[in-house]
Amino acid sequence: MGWPRWLYSAALYGLSPLVWQRVWREQVSDRPRGQRLGRVPGTPPGVRMLWLHCASVGEVQAARPLIEALLERYPEHRLTVTTMTATGAERVQALIDGRGGVPRLRHHFVPLDFPLAAARFIDRLRPELAIVFETELWPNLLHACRCRGVPLAVVNGRLSPRAFRGYRRLRPLMREALACVDWLAAKSSADAERFHALGMAAERTAVVGSLKFDIGLDDDVREVSERLRTWLGERSVWVAGSTHEGEEDALLAAHARLCETRPETLLVLVPRHPRRFDAVAELCRARGMSLARRSRDEWPDERTAVYLGDTMGELLAFYGAADLAFVGGSLVPIGGHNLLEPAALGVPVLTGPALANFEEVAGVLREADALVEVADGQALAEALDRLFGDAGERRRLAEAGRTVVVANRGALERTLDGLARLLPPK
Numbered sequence: 001m002g003w004p005r006w007l008y009s010a011a012l013y014g015l016s017p018l019v020w021q022r023v024w025r026e027q028v029s030d031r032p033r034g035q036r037l038g039r040v041p042g043t044p045p046g047v048r049m050l051w052l053h054c055a056s057v058g059e060v061q062a063a064r065p066l067i068e069a070l071l072e073r074y075p076e077h078r079l080t081v082t083t084m085t086a087t088g089a090e091r092v093q094a095l096i097d098g099r100g101g102v103p104r105l106r107h108h109f110v111p112l113d114f115p116l117a118a119a120r121f122i123d124r125l126r127p128e129l130a131i132v133f134e135t136e137l138w139p140n141l142l143h144a145c146r147c148r149g150v151p152l153a154v155v156n157g158r159l160s161p162r163a164f165r166g167y168r169r170l171r172p173l174m175r176e177a178l179a180c181v182d183w184l185a186a187k188s189s190a191d192a193e194r195f196h197a198l199g200m201a202a203e204r205t206a207v208v209g210s211l212k213f214d215i216g217l218d219d220d221v222r223e224v225s226e227r228l229r230t231w232l233g234e235r236s237v238w239v240a241g242s243t244h245e246g247e248e249d250a251l252l253a254a255h256a257r258l259c260e261t262r263p264e265t266l267l268v269l270v271p272r273h274p275r276r277f278d279a280v281a282e283l284c285r286a287r288g289m290s291l292a293r294r295s296r297d298e299w300p301d302e303r304t305a306v307y308l309g310d311t312m313g314e315l316l317a318f319y320g321a322a323d324l325a326f327v328g329g330s331l332v333p334i335g336g337h338n339l340l341e342p343a344a345l346g347v348p349v350l351t352g353p354a355l356a357n358f359e360e361v362a363g364v365l366r367e368a369d370a371l372v373e374v375a376d377g378q379a380l381a382e383a384l385d386r387l388f389g390d391a392g393e394r395r396r397l398a399e400a401g402r403t404v405v406v407a408n409r410g411a412l413e414r415t416l417d418g419l420a421r422l423l424p425p426k
Contacts, residue, residue: 004173038111038120051127082110142180151422175199209411225320242337243328250377257381270309277310343401370400
């Protein structure tokens with residue numbers, strides 16, 4: 001073991017009480033905690049396995065087109081998707097259930113990056129190909145793949161300037177980890193350059209674009225959106241999706257200001273994390289806003305101010321039922337969330353200024369004049385009021401956003417072609 005990875009592993013062991021505290025919280029009832037130590041069911045002899053790792057719910061949603069394409073392109077393989085978080089696990093399970101419980105797709109929690117746990121996981125899973133989505137670079141897990149001859153790819157690879165600054169402080173460790181990567185499919189040339197600065201070999205890197213542009217919109221999403229829109233009637237509707245603590249208060253204040261001039265307007269509020277659903281409901285009530293909760297089958301009437309989307313996996317459907325969509329994580333220093341989801345559905349997109357995680361996507365939308373950016377909650381209220389009063393501008397923004405998504409598709413095929421070169425022959 002090289003000294004950077006030795007020091008990293010020693011530090012990880014030293015921090016294990018804190019690590020296990022996080023694991024204890026991020027749990028699903030039917031997933032044993034032993035999975036965090038690599039204790040997953042072994043792959044039966046003769047079964048060909050692919051493994052894809054996504055950090056959380058956002059990455060699972062973005063990887064959905066890749067998941068479906070892998071299942072279709074490699075019918076003789078099974079696919080295991082791992083996540084770090086419980087919300088990610090629930091999103092994978094929803095994909096499994098949506099495919100009729102297909103046995104070729106399953107979920108496990110990714111093991112903690114202790115050397116023995118990582119080795120045990122790879123030994124039991126025995127994947128023919130390991131695929132890491134975006135930036136989940138766990139040094140011991142990557143090393144375990146290299147030692148066992150498992151080809152490893154990083155797809156939709158991105159490194160924000162902020163993440164790069166953090167990784168740069170660990171450059172010897174990252175150089176050792178990236179030496180285990182056989183192919184990196186970067187989202188942009190800027191991302192590729194940052195990976196190169198950390199030690200990724202240029203000859204094993206390709207710029208393929210963002211998989212987020214290849215967003216899959218199935219008929220079920222459109223059907224639910226149409227049903228929601230019909231039930232909501234003629235009300236003006238805006239969605240605030242993937243919101244975070246410290247952000248909802250500003251959004252509710254913006255909605256209150258908007259309702260002073262447009263009292264018929266409904267806000268569909270969809271917090272990012274399920275554990276915060278009840279707290280956000282209480283925040284709405286504290287502001288004196290009438291509330292209906294999706295999880296309780298409550299339906300908003302003409303007096304309801306806020307419809308709380310406190311369910312999992314329905315954000316796209318909510319976006320599709322709206323006149324305008326605000327994408328959260330952008331009024332607080334989170335870095336934003338996927339701006340392309342409402343754009344692909346033909347819904348005008350609004351965002352706050354904190355877009356570090358989606359700066360490239362925001363730049364493409366900006367260039368096409370398909371993004372409305374606001375500095376704070378007051379500016380958001382003003383933008384919403386202006387757009388609700390201008391149907392022509394809403395149509396223009398919707399068409400511009402949809403055009404951007406269509407024009408930038410293709411990363412999925414380029415990614416699949418690169419992965420095919422890593423898979424061993426039959």
